[in-house]
Amino acid sequence: MPPRTLRIDLAARKRLLDMLGGNRVSYCYQCGACVGDCPSARFYEGFNPREIMLTAMMGGLEPLLAQDSIIWKCSNCYNCYERCPQDVRPVEVIIAIKNLVREDGKQPHEVDAVYEMIVKTGRSAPVLASLNRKREQMGLPPLSKIDIEEIRTILQPDEPGDES
Ligand code: SF4
Ligand code: SF4
Incomplete structure (x- = not known):
């Protein structure tokens, strides 16, 4: 059997490293320690942070940037x-890949829905009256109010030419 050839896609790797702003990923020696305590590797077949690194x-x-990316x-x-x-900070590599997928407009629609919810309410899910009732029963205080303008300032990119 001929030796397996591994090809390095330099252009794709550069795109990722530019998004990451550094190259810690090259320090990965494939020990698998990141897999042992990964809840997603435990519950989703095929998800493996070591393999992603x-x-x-x-x-x-390519498969990680696809519409159905794991x-x-x-x-x-x-x-x-x-x-x-x-x-290596695998989660930061994964977040950078998510940002690339978003850049390509291939993110799942649920991601947009969560984003819109955060821009609208400052939270990723609606706070229903029943939730605060449940908190009260558990002796927890009601959820605090959110400074929505502050959240929007963080989330909305600057207008082109805005130097402030
Ligand atoms: S990223 Fe995972 S596989 Fe790579 S060195 Fe770190 S723990 Fe080990
Ligand atoms: S951040 Fe992601 S890859 Fe890392 S352990 Fe958690 S679920 Fe797994």
């Missing part, structure tokens, strides 16, 4: 960030 190093991002299964819990002995 390998793909990121090689630049073969990348959205990551819950951004940051367990892999804590676990990685090489300080």
Whole structure:
């Protein structure tokens, strides 16, 4: 059997590294420590942060940038960030890939729905009266009010030419 050839897609890798603003991903030595405590790897077949780091190093991002990318299964819990002995920060690589998918306009519609909800209310899900009733029963205070203007300032990109 001929040796397996691995191709490095330099253009795709550069695009990812530009989005990341650095190249920690090359420090990954594929130990798998990030997989052991990953809830998404446990519950979603095919999701594996170690494999995603390998793909990121090689630049073969196409399946991760596709409409049905498995990348959205990551819950951004940051367990892999804590676990990685090489300080690769896998979650940040995954977030950068999500941003690339968004840049290509291929994100799932649920992502847009969550974004719109945050811009509108400052929260990712509606706060129903029943939720506050449940909190009260549990001895918790009602959810505090959110400074929605502050959230919108953070989320809305500056207008072109705005130097402030
Ligand atoms: S990202 Fe870190 S923890 Fe995960 S395989 Fe690479 S070196 Fe190991
Ligand atoms: S941040 Fe994502 S990849 Fe990292 S442990 Fe959590 S679910 Fe897994």
